[in-house]
Amino acid sequence: MAPTPPIATRGLTKRYETLTAVDRLDLEVHAGEIFGLLGQNGAGKTTTILMLLGLTEPTEGTARVVGLDPARRPLQVKRRVGYLPDAVGFYGNMTGRQNLRYTARLNGLDRRAAEGQIGAVLEQVGLDDRADTKADTYSRGMLQRLGIADALVKDPAVLILDEPTTSIDPLGVVEILDLLRGLVRERGMAILLSSHLLNQVQSVCDRVGIFAAGRLIGQGSVEELATAFGDDTTHVEVGLELTDPPDADRAEELFARIDDVATVTRPASSADEWRLDVRPASEGGRVRQAVLAACASNGLTLTSLRAAVPTLDEIYRRAVVRARAGTERDAA
Amino acid sequence: MTAGIPAKRIRRRAAAPPAPSSAATEPAERERRDRAPRQRPGWTVIAAKEFADHLLSARFFVLLVVLGLAAVVPLYFASGRIRELAEDASGAPAVFIALFTLGSQQIPILRVDSFVGLVAPLLGIAFAFDAVNGERSEGTLPRLLSQPIHRDDVINGKYAAGLAIIALVLTAVVGVIGGFGLLRLGIVPAAGEVIRIIAWLFLTIVYVSLWLAFGLLLSVVLRRAATSALIGFGVWLLVTVFGGLLVNLIAGIVAPLPSGGEADEVLASAGAQQFIARLLPSELYREASLVLLDPSVTQVSAPATIGQAIAAQEQIPSLLSLDQSLLLVWPHVVALVALTVICFAGAYIAFMRQEVRA
Numbered sequence: 001m002a003p004t005p006p007i008a009t010r011g012l013t014k015r016y017e018t019l020t021a022v023d024r025l026d027l028e029v030h031a032g033e034i035f036g037l038l039g040q041n042g043a044g045k046t047t048t049i050l051m052l053l054g055l056t057e058p059t060e061g062t063a064r065v066v067g068l069d070p071a072r073r074p075l076q077v078k079r080r081v082g083y084l085p086d087a088v089g090f091y092g093n094m095t096g097r098q099n100l101r102y103t104a105r106l107n108g109l110d111r112r113a114a115e116g117q118i119g120a121v122l123e124q125v126g127l128d129d130r131a132d133t134k135a136d137t138y139s140r141g142m143l144q145r146l147g148i149a150d151a152l153v154k155d156p157a158v159l160i161l162d163e164p165t166t167s168i169d170p171l172g173v174v175e176i177l178d179l180l181r182g183l184v185r186e187r188g189m190a191i192l193l194s195s196h197l198l199n200q201v202q203s204v205c206d207r208v209g210i211f212a213a214g215r216l217i218g219q220g221s222v223e224e225l226a227t228a229f230g231d232d233t234t235h236v237e238v239g240l241e242l243t244d245p246p247d248a249d250r251a252e253e254l255f256a257r258i259d260d261v262a263t264v265t266r267p268a269s270s271a272d273e274w275r276l277d278v279r280p281a282s283e284g285g286r287v288r289q290a291v292l293a294a295c296a297s298n299g300l301t302l303t304s305l306r307a308a309v310p311t312l313d314e315i316y317r318r319a320v321v322r323a324r325a326g327t328e329r330d331a332a
Numbered sequence: 333m334t335a336g337i338p339a340k341r342i343r344r345r346a347a348a349p350p351a352p353s354s355a356a357t358e359p360a361e362r363e364r365r366d367r368a369p370r371q372r373p374g375w376t377v378i379a380a381k382e383f384a385d386h387l388l389s390a391r392f393f394v395l396l397v398v399l400g401l402a403a404v405v406p407l408y409f410a411s412g413r414i415r416e417l418a419e420d421a422s423g424a425p426a427v428f429i430a431l432f433t434l435g436s437q438q439i440p441i442l443r444v445d446s447f448v449g450l451v452a453p454l455l456g457i458a459f460a461f462d463a464v465n466g467e468r469s470e471g472t473l474p475r476l477l478s479q480p481i482h483r484d485d486v487i488n489g490k491y492a493a494g495l496a497i498i499a500l501v502l503t504a505v506v507g508v509i510g511g512f513g514l515l516r517l518g519i520v521p522a523a524g525e526v527i528r529i530i531a532w533l534f535l536t537i538v539y540v541s542l543w544l545a546f547g548l549l550l551s552v553v554l555r556r557a558a559t560s561a562l563i564g565f566g567v568w569l570l571v572t573v574f575g576g577l578l579v580n581l582i583a584g585i586v587a588p589l590p591s592g593g594e595a596d597e598v599l600a601s602a603g604a605q606q607f608i609a610r611l612l613p614s615e616l617y618r619e620a621s622l623v624l625l626d627p628s629v630t631q632v633s634a635p636a637t638i639g640q641a642i643a644a645q646e647q648i649p650s651l652l653s654l655d656q657s658l659l660l661v662w663p664h665v666v667a668l669v670a671l672t673v674i675c676f677a678g679a680y681i682a683f684m685r686q687e688v689r690a
Contacts, residue, residue, distance in 0.1 A: 053478055055688045075480045083478040089471025093385070105377045106479040150475065 004067050005030045006158045006190035007052060011061035014047050021047040023214040024061065029190050031157075034180060036201045037194040038316060039211030045194035046086060048211075049162055052192075053083055066157055079107065082151030086162040088143060092136025096127060096146050099135055100153050107154045114153070121149040125179060141172040148179065159183065161193040165200050177204040198312040208312070210319045217323040226310040227281065229318045233262065234281040236288055238274040239304035240295070251300055258290045259283075273304065374481030378489025379496070382463075386497045391458050396501060399455065402447040403505050410434040410444070411517055428521035429528055431513045433625050444509060445532075445621050448502075449614065450572050452536060455501060456543025457564040459494045462557035463487075463548055464683060469557065474688055487548070487683045491676065494544045499537050506533050524654055531658065532624045538668050539617040543568070545675035552682045572614045579609045595638050606633065613671055620664035627651040631660070 007029040014022040022044040029035040037045050050056040052065050054074030063070055070077040090099045097118060104114035122128045125145040130138070138146065144164065151159055164180075165173045181204060183189050195201045201208070202222055209219035218225055238255070242248055248266065255264045255276055260283040265275040278287045284307055295302050386392050413434050414427065432444040464487070467473040477483060506529060513519050521529070546567070550560035570578070587604035609615040623629050630652055652660070 050688055055474075055477055075482070078478055079480040081478075083475070085471070085474035085478070087471050088475055090475075091385075091470070091472060093388075102377075102381055103475075103479060105372075105381075106374060106476075106481055108372070108480070147475070 003031075004064065007035075007063075007065055007192060009048075009052070009061065009063045012048070012051060012058050012063055013060040014044075014051060014056065015059045020214050022051070022058075025216055027209060027216065027219075029158075029192050031190045032184055032188045033206040034184055034191040034193065034204055036205035036208040037192060037211055038196070038198055038201070038208050038312070039194075040196055043211045044214040045211055046162055049083070049160055049192070049194060052160060053078060053081060079154065080156055081158045081160060082154060082156035084144075084147045084151045084159075084161040084164055086166070088147035088150075090135040090138070090143060090146060090150075092134060094135060095132050096135055096138070096149075097122065097131040099146065100150055103150050103153050109154070117153055117155065118149075121152040124152070125149045126175065141168040144168055144172075145176065148176065152183075157189065159189055159191045161191065163195055164193055165195060165197055173200055177201075180204060198316055202312040210316055212320045212323055215323070218319050222309070222312060222315070225312075225315050225319070229315050229322065230281060230310060231318075232281050233277050233279045234284040235308035235310075236276040236278060236284060236291065237304070237306055237308050238276065238291055238295075239302065240274065241301040241303050242270055247300065250298065251295075254294045254298060254300075255291065258287055258294065260287060275308070374479075374485035375489035375492065378476075378481070378485055379492040382490050382493035383496055386459055386493060392497065392501075395455055395458055396504075399448070399451055399501060399505050400508070402451045403444055403509050406434075406444045406447055407431065407509060407512055411512075414517060414519070428510075428513055428519045429525045429625055429627075431509055431517075431519075432529070432532070433622075445625055446618070448505070448536060449539075449617055449621060452502070452540045453543040453568050453572060453614075454565075455498055456494070456540045456545075457547040457561075457568060459497055460490070460544045460547030461551055461561045461564045463490045463494075464551040465555055465557050465560060466551070468555070477688055483684060484680065487552070487680055491544065491548060494548070495537075495541055498540045498544060502533060502536055502540065527654055528624055528627070528657070531654075532621060535617070535620055535624060535661070535665060535668075538665060538672065539613065542613055542668055542672040542675065545672050545679060549675050549679040549682070552679045552686070571612055575612045575614050576609075579605060579612070579615075583608050599638065610667075613668060616664045616667055620661035620668075623652075623657050623661045627653075627657060629657075 005028045007027065009025050009027045012022060012025040012027070013020070025048060027035075027048075037048065039045050047056065051058050052063055052070055054070030054072075054077055057071050065077045066080045068077050090096070091102075094102070100118045100122070101114065104118060109117065119128070122131045125148050127142060127145055127149060130142065135143070135146070144167070148161070148164070151161070159180075161180075164176060168176065177200070180191055180193070184191060193201065193205070205222075207219060207221055208225065209216050210225070211217070218228060220228065240247075240251060242251070251274070252264055252266060255261060255274065258276075260278055260280065262277040262279045265277075267274055276287065276291070278284050288305060288307065291305060292302070294300075410431050414430055434443065464473070467476060467486075473486075476486060510521070510529070513521070547560070547564050550564055551557070554560040554563070583601070583605035586608070587601045589598065589601045610619075628651055
């Protein structure tokens with residue numbers, strides 16, 4: 001029997017009086033992967049998370065977290081799952097360390113073991129030097145990091161993070177995402193994170209699920225989603241060192257002549273890159289080789305040549321548009 | 333006397349299931365931790381933290397000072413009069429306990445029992461008005477609820493911490509008054525008096541716990557701490573300060589005092605007034621506290637018939653034994669406890685049904 005995934009839902013649904021917050025959600029998150037739940041505010045991400053933690057009961061469907069039903073055994077689930085809520089807060093009159101101690105006590109950790117664990121997680125999130133100052137002096141980013149430390153105190157098997165990168169400066173985002181990567185690598189945790197900042201999480205998620213109006217309209221790796229929701233176009237970016245203007249015209253002509261290149265876009269300034277749209281997408285590799293060959297044989301100096309990864313923003317926009325069109329068709 | 337818990341809790345103490353273990357901890361260790369007979373129940377952890385918070389808070393200090401003044405100022409007046417009392421009456425009953433009921437002759441409110449009755453509700457409201465909505469606005473509630481505790485542990489723990497701090501403050505105040513009597517005035521209480529004082533202390537704790545439950549209810553129902561504080565203090569002002577006025581007003585409409593009317597009409601009017609007054613918890617507390625602290629009070633209800641009125645007048649002044657006094661106030665205590673239970677149950681149910689998200 002295959003090991004049960006740490007998070008699995010089947011037909012999970014939550015309805016409020018008139019609103020369906022989460023609609024028949026089927027989701028699986030495996031150990032050792034980061035799953036990104038992407039969607040705008042109000043798409044049902046937080047409701048999903050609350051159901052996974054047993055903090056709200058599903059109207060229909062089932063969820064299994066660490067093999068247990070959170071609606072029936074919330075305590076066991078919560079003992080094994082670390083949770084970072086959206087806009088996490090701490091008791092301002094207590095220091096960071098005292099806040100974590102309280103969490104450790106609520107988890108029934110042995111006092112001495114807890115001290116070691118607290119020290120370790122504080123160091124892990126880079127707060128060890130500020131751990132003994134009051135939490136109300138912390139910046140938003142520090143609170144967020146303390147929140148991750150708080151979720152890690154119980155040494156969870158699953159980590160659920162609600163908007164972990166919101167309101168953090170770009171440098172902090174990189175640090176937090178690196179930290180999450182490390183956790184997955186070192187401890188084989190399963191991490192579910194939700195975000196509406198698509199590009200930020202794109203780099204860190206192994207798989208993503210696109211959430212709109214309570215429905216998961218697509219899931220898979222970014223590349224898979226790009227194929228599923230793309231218009232079968234891929235892009236190649238070419239950097240050229242051009243010495244005199246006629247070269248640019250020559251280059252444009254060369255690129256346009258390559259098979260399967262749909263359009264060639266000149267850069268706005270000579271420092272930028274050329275952009276080739278390739279259709280069908282599967283020909284991207286061959287086109288890159290052709291570009292290399294063309295440049296070499298025509299004396300153009302290449303500075304860079306790479307396949308452009310589609311941005312999640314783009315995929316998301318297309319997925320939502322397509323889903324909306326689908327619903328309208330259903331309604332009609 | 334602690335408020336009841338309406339919904340029956342189902343604690344699942346099933347053995348931890350064989351869970352997939354993470355790489356960091358040894359499976360055996362994790363299993364042991366999961367199955368270990370559970371440490372302290374969640375509400376005690378929360379109560380301990382809340383209690384410590386209260387002790388270190390500014391409001392604790394302020395209330396201690398206010399309540400201390402409430403005890404010391406009347407005591408100053410009482411100590412003058414208590415000497416006269418002790419000098420002229422060898423048979424004066426319960427001299428020690430008079431510390432609580434004597435006060436300034438000019439200002440009747442300056443008595444320990446009435447002053448405590450006035451100020452003590454503040455204690456209840458102050459320690460509960462932001463119990464839940466404070467956590468909500470600080471963003472700590474979702475984090476707290478995601479820990480392996482039952483949801484009602486939060487509200488039970490907070491109520492327990494409030495009760496403990498109230499008991500602490502009130503016991504301290506009574507202790508200070510008693511100590512003052514012993515040391516400064518040299519009065520030694522009789523055993524019966526000590527029991528009466530303890531009974532009164534208990535009654536006061538019950539009364540304040542009603543306000544605590546009310547504050548808790550406000551903190552659950554209202555989203556903003558400022559609003560619940562304002563409403564709490566408003567209700568306190570209405571009940572304890574303007575309560576008497578309101579009662580007179582309503583009684584005047586419902587059962588007006590007949591001018592030069594028959595004696596039974598007067599009695600009926602007085603009875604109606606008392607009934608309305610007793611809808612206020614402050615009046616229940618005042619009556620009960622009077623009976624407990626003064627053994628010469630032999631009845632609390634207005635006479636219902638002329639016969640009773642005459643009998644009361646002709647009665648030889650006598651002292652009630654403690655059990656008789658207790659019997660007299662028992663309905664009051666039950667009513668106060670019932671009100672507390674209602675408030676707490678309201679807070680409990682509202683909290684259990686609330687969405688975690690703000």
